[in-house]
Amino acid sequence: MRRPVLLFCCVVLAGGILLAEKTRAPKIDPQRMRDTVKYLSSDELEGRGTGQKGGDAAANWIADQFKAYGLKPAGANGSYFQDVPMVGVRSLPATTFAFAPANGAPVELKNLDDYVTSNETQTESADVDAPIVFVGYGITSPENKWDDYKGYDLRGKVALLFVSEPESNDPNFFKGKALTYNGRWTYKFEETARRGAVATLVIHRTDLASYPWEVVRNSWGGERSYLKLDGTPKLEAASWIQLEVARKLVAMGGLNLDDLYKQSQSRDFKPIELPVHLRAHVVSSIRPFASRNVLAMVEGSAADHRRAEAILYTAHYDHFGIDPARAKGDQIYHGAVDNGTGCGILLELARVWAGTKPAPPRSILFAAVTAEEQGLLGSEYLGKHLEQLPVQPILDLNYDALAPIGIPEEVEVSGAERTTFYPEVEKIAKEFNLAIKPDAHPEAGHYYRSDHFSLGRVGIPAFSISEGLKFKGHDLTWGEAQSKDYVEHHYHKPADAFVESWDFTGDAKLASFGYALAQAAATQTGEIKWLPGDEFEKAQRKLTSSEIDAPALFAGQPDLLPIHTEAIVYPPLARQTQITGTVRVRASLSDDGSVGRCDALSGHPLLLQAALDAVRKWRFHAGAVRQFEMKFDFVLTGLSVSEARTTFQVVEPLHVRVLDHPNAVGTTFYSASNH
């Protein structure tokens, strides 16, 4: 047993944070972090591979720690786990790709040398025969007043585009040299699929991608993991093609790739349809499996809605597992730094928060997430399923790979400067004698490569806390050399193994820093927001919107142009008695655009009534007599709070989630009137 001691009182009080003087918490313990990292990176856990025995064992062990520290389960059915359904997809050698011009013989391409492809729709066989359309960068970005599509209908077609984003030195235009999410290849596949493309060809240019073709070839040659299909549009052939192959392709249409690149820099760019079809036969092996996020929480002490809000800490527990193709004795990817260290910090924070008395007004949520190394998939699932959480995260602090090599005098919090929380971050960093280190390579888009991004993109202010390069007792050159050595010899290699001489006092310092940040965020009365104009500002507005996002709800329905969508009220009696579920209604529009009638199709009568009452007040543009069906999920998340408000999330077109909190029993008019 360890005696609780006063928590960094000087730090907290100097920060001017209004805290009860008697707030007590156990002290963050570097030794416990060390034990965690040593165990998680041991041979016993076999490199914590996603979908492998070692990964599952790690998840169970982390849940056991949460339980031992006295945290409440925050997963499904009173457990510490959130199932993450996944599918492994491997393109098989029987796959073929050809460019077929309007006149002349088709040109066959060579798999892996000329192109790589993956069938995101998760079927064993897919055939594409569709015209190829050059769409520039394939970007729609209202905040940059940029739209490469200009209303072009991409449905059933093949998009050809450049990776990255328009060249810029202007910080107000695609953030200057820094990469925004619009420049990432993941965005290209998502956006073109959303617009109905069946396949997309990303043109690989080493300078734009910031890595050579070999990297693309290696990471796309084997099995790729995806979240199980959830209604999000996907491509039958998500592909990259070599620069020279792209050159030949556009030449088949009498065009020059360098000219097209120049045209792509202009706001006036319009899609160019080539007289060439892609003929693809994509053959894949499909392997469904389940992985798990591990979730736990400390309940807040506020009586109001703040208790239903949470500061979220994330750290991925997965790594690359075992590779039997490697030499015996060198098969385990230990992942000690990446991300045993993040887990060590997460678990210490969990223990300390569980022992913090009294708890802060807001709740504290912990998520050890899976499948980060497979493309941030565990955190993506978490971000897409916030309705499964007992509390609504309002800030995410992520820890990923913090080498325990000394006491940092710098901290990286890239992304924090884009939020209203930044002044607090600056103040607390100062109290910890940590200089905030700016992102050294903003053009590489690191922000989009770790788990905080999965939360950021759905609107939750989110950033990682990591070390800079300056450590106590060393100069900058030493730190740079350590970092270079790690990247060259250990990063994503079996050699990322535990080192006995490691010193965890630095990781403890950054854990304490993260504790102080969460304490401030969990206590402050105001909201934390993405700054105006930020690429995630819109997502945040949707996240907590008390209005229905009508354009998203009727996307792809050209004859349903909404003018007014009355908000739905979660029926108070249904809240009180915790009635949830899905209802379906059918609306018939009169030619003036009003809802002539609205019929109940299925669902609980109380919930149906709420949906019908609202939809009957909706109005659309005048037009023919029309009909549509709508699905509403009524969801109550976790904690009872007396004062709640209904919010809405558009799951997909014609499908909306109505979210609220259960009433605190005995505090409402309804419970009083029952007696």
Ligand SMILES: [Zn+2]
């Ligand atoms: Zn990694």
